[in-house]
Amino acid sequence: MKKAGILNRHLCGALAELGHTDEVLVCDAGMPIPDGPRVVDLAFRAGVPSFAEVLDGLLAELVVEGATAASEVREANPRAAALLEGHFPGLALVPHERLKELSRGARLVVRTGEARPYANVLLRCGVFF
Template structure:
């Protein structure tokens, strides 16, 4: 049995297959999934699972070099932003890049997969760019 907190088979398998520079998106319930991009749908109902809990579990297995947010998150300031700022300050998320929400959605076309949460706060979406552990 695994020792890390991530129990979802599809998500764990995906993280194990990531190479340096690959992108994984964790999105809110409304983020569109581009055709051809794998969807790992964790959403059960409004708010379950939430964005921050999902992100923290993914980070228990994934080495992140940098991340991308839509700059609109800084204007709307959902509660998740505080956790994102803390994870950035402690270097868990690496460096931050900001894009417009439209550019962010365009970037998701290059992702290996999108993880859909039940989050319903605005702009709670992140592109995680895989790093290496060596």
């Protein structure tokens, strides 16, 4: 049994399968999930687990070379915008409709219980060497 890090076996296994340039969508409870990507749904109740908790846990285990979020996040959810811009100084911002289109290419979708708007980010995996 693992004693630290991500304990969810489905999420842990999905992360281990990712490679360089694979994309992971971390999304709120309301984001439409496209057909195709593997989905690990962590949503339990509204707000549980939060977008911030899940993102922090993922970033502790993934190498991320780029991130894309919806430009609407700055006005509609300043807390999520500050979190994303703090983690990703080169954060790319696109209209929400474009983010939904881009998410179709994700290899993995991690759905949180977040109930605030636009708490979504598309992560591009890097390499550790």
